[in-house]
Amino acid sequence: ETGVTQSPTHLIKTRGQQVTLRCSSQSGHNTVSWYQQALGQGPQFIFQYYREEENGRGNFPPRFSGLQFPNYSSELNVNALELDDSALYLCASSFFGGVAEAFFGQGTRLTVV
Amino acid sequence: AQTVTQSQPEMSVQEAETVTLSCTYDTSENNYYLFWYKQPPSRQMILVIRQEAYKQQNATENRFSVNFQKAAKSFSLKISDSQLGDTAMYFCAFMNPLGRGGSEKLVFGKGTKLTVNP
Numbered sequence: 001e002t003g004v005t006q007s008p009t010h011l012i013k014t015r016g017q018q019v020t021l022r023c024s025s026q027s028g029h030n031t032v033s034w035y036q037q038a039l040g041q042g043p044q045f046i047f048q049y050y051r052e053e054e055n056g057r058g059n060f061p062p063r064f065s066g067l068q069f070p071n072y073s074s075e076l077n078v079n080a081l082e083l084d085d086s087a088l089y090l091c092a093s094s095f096f097g098g099v100a101e102a103f104f105g106q107g108t109r110l111t112v113v
Numbered sequence: 114a115q116t117v118t119q120s121q122p123e124m125s126v127q128e129a130e131t132v133t134l135s136c137t138y139d140t141s142e143n144n145y146y147l148f149w150y151k152q153p154p155s156r157q158m159i160l161v162i163r164q165e166a167y168k169q170q171n172a173t174e175n176r177f178s179v180n181f182q183k184a185a186k187s188f189s190l191k192i193s194d195s196q197l198g199d200t201a202m203y204f205c206a207f208m209n210p211l212g213r214g215g216s217e218k219l220v221f222g223k224g225t226k227l228t229v230n231p
Contacts, residue, residue, distance in 0.1 A: 090158060101160060106156055
């Protein structure tokens with residue numbers, strides 16, 4: 001197992017609600033990336049946080065936002081949930097500029113009804 | 114934009130035999146990394162093997178090896194002596210370090226579902 005933990009593991013929300021997902025990074029890592037994995041698809045890059053700032057963003061609307069804290073843990077916030085937001089959300093921890101190896105958490109399964 | 118293509122949605126292999134999963138990618142960059150990740154039903158992505166584009170030698174990790182053909186932009190994974198625990202989704206991924214926007218993001222293929230049969 002990696003040292004990356006995500007919470008919660010499962011979540012059910014109603015369309016229009018807001019959700020916050022959490023990720024703790026592996027010791028020694030300073031970068032957290034978030035990915036959305038729809039059923040039967042590969043993960044899609046949402047954004048990356050480095051030194052508490054967003055450092056690159058994929059093709060996701062502004063209602064997807066995030067934070068990184070001084071201890072390098074991170075949150076993913078999604079506002080105005082839509083049915084298509086139902087997916088597995090993966091967090092990956094890495095050391096920016098290092099050996100390019102990312103370690104993933106076990107994911108949060110979000111279901112929007 | 115970089116893209117990664119896995120043309121085999123599903124594959125199966127008998128225990129102890131060898132299987133090869135295919136991956137092609139498209140990029141104009143010269144410096145990049147390629148990865149194979151395994152995702153078992155537990156959902157956690159596990160790094161199987163990594164290849165640096167500047168290295169001509171193919172990476173190996175125990176029963177796992179790759180065939181990296183840079184000119185053809187091909188990166189296949191060979192699993193030898195397949196085991197029941199190898200049953201999982203396998204994703205090929207590309208990363209251009211410090212690419213445009215400065216992020217070290219992974220670009221994934223759609224995956225290949227591998228089943229190892231007893």
